[in-house]
Amino acid sequence: MTARSTADVLGRASGPDAGRVVHRARTLVAPALADAVATLHPWVAGMADYALGREDGPSGPRQGKGVRQALAVLGAELAGAPASEGVPGAVAVELVHTFSLVHDDIMDGDSMRRGRPALWKEYGTGAAVLAGDALFALAVQTVGTAPAAVRRLSAALGDLVHGQADDLLFAHRPWTGPEGVTVEEYERMAERKTGALLGCALALGAHFGGADEETASVLDRTGRHLGVAFQIADDLLGIWGDPRTTGKPVLGDLRQGKKTFPVLAALGTPYGTELSGLLASGDESGAQRAADLVAEAGGREAALADARRHLAAADTLLDSIPSAPRPDAELRALLVALSRRSV
Amino acid sequence: MTARSTADVLGRASGPDAGRVVHRARTLVAPALADAVATLHPWVAGMADYALGREDGPSGPRQGKGVRQALAVLGAELAGAPASEGVPGAVAVELVHTFSLVHDDIMDGDSMRRGRPALWKEYGTGAAVLAGDALFALAVQTVGTAPAAVRRLSAALGDLVHGQADDLLFAHRPWTGPEGVTVEEYERMAERKTGALLGCALALGAHFGGADEETASVLDRTGRHLGVAFQIADDLLGIWGDPRTTGKPVLGDLRQGKKTFPVLAALGTPYGTELSGLLASGDESGAQRAADLVAEAGGREAALADARRHLAAADTLLDSIPSAPRPDAELRALLVALSRRSV
Numbered sequence: 001m002t003a004r005s006t007a008d009v010l011g012r013a014s015g016p017d018a019g020r021v022v023h024r025a026r027t028l029v030a031p032a033l034a035d036a037v038a039t040l041h042p043w044v045a046g047m048a049d050y051a052l053g054r055e056d057g058p059s060g061p062r063q064g065k066g067v068r069q070a071l072a073v074l075g076a077e078l079a080g081a082p083a084s085e086g087v088p089g090a091v092a093v094e095l096v097h098t099f100s101l102v103h104d105d106i107m108d109g110d111s112m113r114r115g116r117p118a119l120w121k122e123y124g125t126g127a128a129v130l131a132g133d134a135l136f137a138l139a140v141q142t143v144g145t146a147p148a149a150v151r152r153l154s155a156a157l158g159d160l161v162h163g164q165a166d167d168l169l170f171a172h173r174p175w176t177g178p179e180g181v182t183v184e185e186y187e188r189m190a191e192r193k194t195g196a197l198l199g200c201a202l203a204l205g206a207h208f209g210g211a212d213e214e215t216a217s218v219l220d221r222t223g224r225h226l227g228v229a230f231q232i233a234d235d236l237l238g239i240w241g242d243p244r245t246t247g248k249p250v251l252g253d254l255r256q257g258k259k260t261f262p263v264l265a266a267l268g269t270p271y272g273t274e275l276s277g278l279l280a281s282g283d284e285s286g287a288q289r290a291a292d293l294v295a296e297a298g299g300r301e302a303a304l305a306d307a308r309r310h311l312a313a314a315d316t317l318l319d320s321i322p323s324a325p326r327p328d329a330e331l332r333a334l335l336v337a338l339s340r341r342s343v
Numbered sequence: 344m345t346a347r348s349t350a351d352v353l354g355r356a357s358g359p360d361a362g363r364v365v366h367r368a369r370t371l372v373a374p375a376l377a378d379a380v381a382t383l384h385p386w387v388a389g390m391a392d393y394a395l396g397r398e399d400g401p402s403g404p405r406q407g408k409g410v411r412q413a414l415a416v417l418g419a420e421l422a423g424a425p426a427s428e429g430v431p432g433a434v435a436v437e438l439v440h441t442f443s444l445v446h447d448d449i450m451d452g453d454s455m456r457r458g459r460p461a462l463w464k465e466y467g468t469g470a471a472v473l474a475g476d477a478l479f480a481l482a483v484q485t486v487g488t489a490p491a492a493v494r495r496l497s498a499a500l501g502d503l504v505h506g507q508a509d510d511l512l513f514a515h516r517p518w519t520g521p522e523g524v525t526v527e528e529y530e531r532m533a534e535r536k537t538g539a540l541l542g543c544a545l546a547l548g549a550h551f552g553g554a555d556e557e558t559a560s561v562l563d564r565t566g567r568h569l570g571v572a573f574q575i576a577d578d579l580l581g582i583w584g585d586p587r588t589t590g591k592p593v594l595g596d597l598r599q600g601k602k603t604f605p606v607l608a609a610l611g612t613p614y615g616t617e618l619s620g621l622l623a624s625g626d627e628s629g630a631q632r633a634a635d636l637v638a639e640a641g642g643r644e645a646a647l648a649d650a651r652r653h654l655a656a657a658d659t660l661l662d663s664i665p666s667a668p669r670p671d672a673e674l675r676a677l678l679v680a681l682s683r684r685s686v
Contacts, residue, residue, distance in 0.1 A: 039501075041508040103476060107469035126450035129472055130508060133446060133479070137500035140483055144497045147490045154487045157480035158382075165384040165473060 016330045018337030025070035026063070028083055029090040033069075036091050036142055040134055047131035051098050051119045062114050064101075067338060068093040068201040074334070075205020075219055077327035089204030092142040092153060097197060099135035100160055102128055107168060115247075149207045152216065156200035163193025170259045175276040176267060181259050183268070187228055187306075190261075195227020202331075218321050225314040229307040229339040235260035236303055237341055239291050246341075251287040254279075261306065263290075266299030311339050359673045361680030368413035369406070371426055372433040376412075379434050379485055383477055390474035391481075394441050394462045405457050407444075410681060411436040411544040417677070418548020418562055420670035432547030435485040435496060436540060442478035443503055443540070445471055450511060458590075492550045495559065499543035506536025513602045518619040519610060524602050526611070530571055530649075533604075538570020545674075558664050565660045572653040572682040575646050578603035580684055582634050583643065589684075594630040597622075604649065606633075609642030654682050 037048045049055045053062030069090035076086030104110075105118040106128055112118060120128035136157075143149040166189040170181050202219035211219075237246045238253035239262060253260050257279055266275055275293045278286045294300060314335055318328065380391045392398045396405030412433035419429030447453075448461040449468055455461060463471035479500075486492040509532040513524050545562035554562075580589045581596035582605060596603050600622055609618055618636045621629045637643060657678055661671065680686035 041505045043512060044504065044508050103472050106472050109469070125468060126452070126511070129446050129449050129475075130504060130511070132472075132476075134501075134504040134508075136476070136479060137497060137504055140493070140497040141501055144494045145490070147488070147493070150483070150490070150493045151487045154480060154483040158477075158484055161387065161473060161477040161480055162384045165387050165477075168469070168473070169386060 016333040018330075018334045018342075021074070021330045021334055022066055022070045025073040025083070025090065026066040028073060029066070029069045029087055029094065032087045032091050033094060036095065036138055040138065044131055044134045047119060047123055047127060048098070048135055050122065051102050051131060051135070052094070053114060062116070064094075064097070064114075066094065067334075068097050068197060070334060071198060071201035071223060071331075072205035074327050074331045075202040075211075076209030077205075078202075078219070078321070078323040078331065079206045079209030079211035079215065080324060081209030085209045086205035087208075088142055088146070089149060089201065089208045092139045092149070092204060093197060093201040095135045095139035095142065096153070096157065096160070099132045099139065100164070100197070102132040102135065104164060107164070143204065146207060148213065148216070149204050152200055152203050152207060152220065156196040159192040159196035163189050163191070163196065167193055171257075173259075175279050176272060180267070181264060183261065183264050186259065186261055186264050190228045190231035191224050194231045195224035198227045198230070199223030215321050218317050222314045222317045225310040225317070226335055226338060229310040229314070230341075232261045232303050232307040232310075233339050233341050235262055236300065236307075239294065240300065251291055254287040254290050255284055257282065262294050262299035262303040265302035266294040266297035269297040269299075271297035307339055311335060359676040361673075361677045361686045364417070364673045364677055365409055365413045365686055368416040368426070368433065369409040371416060372409070372412045372430055372437065375430045375434050376437060379438065379481055383481065387474055387477045390462060390466055390470060391441070391478055393465065394445050394474060394478070395437070396457060405459070407437075407440070407457075408686060409437065410677075410686065411440050411540060413677060414541060414544035414566060414674075415548035417670050417674045418545040418554075419552030420548075421545075421562070421664070421666040421674065422549045422552030422554035422558065423667060424552030428552045429548035430551075431485055431489070432492060432544065432551045435482045435492070435547060436544040438478045438482035438485065439496070439500065439503070440540060442475045442482065443507070445475040445478065447507060450507070486547065489550060491556065491559070492547050495543055495546050495550060495563065499539040502535040502539035506532050506534070506539065510536055514600075516602075518622050519615060523610070524607060526604065526607050529602065529604055529607055533571045533574035534567050537574045538567035541570045541573070542566030561660050561664050565657045568653040568657040568660070569678055569681060572650040572657070573684070575604045575650040575653075576682050576684045578605055579643065579646055579650075582637065594634055597630040597633050598627055600625065605637050605642035605646040608645035609637040609640035612640040612642075614640035650682055654678060
């Protein structure tokens, strides 16, 4: 472990400003993303712009942060190529990410996204299904000229769908007993649902930057660890985050009975019986008591420890590949910021 | 034009039995299709089996005819390769076809498919969106090792979505006036929505059979012409077909106000004013009168002539590439059978 290890600094910022890294990538990628969307059917392109938050222009306030495009650009730079080489990969992962948000909002019945109606609420379910399909097809077209990138992207797409299927099914499983969801199952779900595309972003950038298959695979695994840490951080914010910062309702994940990491970890302790009774009752007023129980049981600490473990694994993987100092430092800063959900 | 021209024989069968060609391909492809589906998340694989009609086993009565897989297998044979070389392409196009049926049924609100509930009716909309996405991703994975095939498939996917968008929007446009749908627009829609995947099927088979890019492109265009002929034949059956054979309700397309080729052609004649009035009134009892008007106006003849023109174009394209006699004769027999919708 090196002095610049992200695991060492979980909880405090250091080194390059991750916000600037993301901003720079978004500015670099925006024209190519606009060009790609412009090839779509005009009606579908309008929906794609809405979903991408681009209808107020390339730097409007409704855009996603563009974390995945930043990872793709850094992947190319880590491979020793100019940032611009990572652009096709960045466009592809941004399109896939948007596709997955559009379709997931339909599946999850989420009617709001980035402070306004989700695409399916605004245009109708059928139209949103079509727009998602169009984004998906466009992503494949974007990397179609690079065989290694196609294989990487299609594997990530398969994982994305697999992880989403697991996540949907988790909701129908009991809190405890042999049918209960284990922490290990949760981690595999998070790696697929969140990690696969983060890993793919780094790896695609590396492929387009001329990296060999092994380097790309190491970066893929780095992103997968990041994804699990990212998902666990999301879980922590969903219970103990400040609603003014997170935009999520107070204790929303507990009220909705979501099977998050801290809760699953707490269920495996002597507090499990009381906690599962509280959660199974669906009593909304019990949410604060449940949060306290999860913390008492060590669920919060276990989640933090696991997120740190995944970040440390990401660091160790990065240590194993040669890379230029600047993009390396920027990527590590981005990993920390992402795991703190501060970017 | 040769003696075996499909255009010469539109309306009568000759040469190889198209039904057997399709059956042979389905038998050849079934194990690989099963292997591909088995890699999916178990829950999603169950939905994929339902959508593919495979849940009663590989030769159950609910399967699609497998026209696209037959085209892929013939594409490989036309390129001089054994039929088995076309199997990955056949699997990919069958998956894409099934994906498009699953998502289109959601978009179109069609609750029945092959005599039973559509996937979204059986499993719910969200689950069906996910299953379609999984089939899509699996198709890309299936051809992921062959760059030319990936490019071909991703272009077809883009066209498929574009054509579906056009088709959805046609429903909201007026029957006449500057905003009315033209016959030319209809043909471009049909080429994308139906032709692109038929062309892709032939071309993917050819790619996997080792054909050069030009041969694959000729076959792609062949399939696109076939697609337009196929769609027009579907329109003709939707108005004048025997409901006992087609499984469609009597005059259903006219009652639903679908913008089909025969109707659009008739609207451009002196009968147009009366016809558009009848169609715009939404008066169900006027459907038979509308069908008679379309025929009187020459809409039926114009549709038949256009279908024949596209089949002749397909024939001419096939004449331009060298190919072994057996697969060539089989493909031409299949084109005729498809344009008569008798397979």
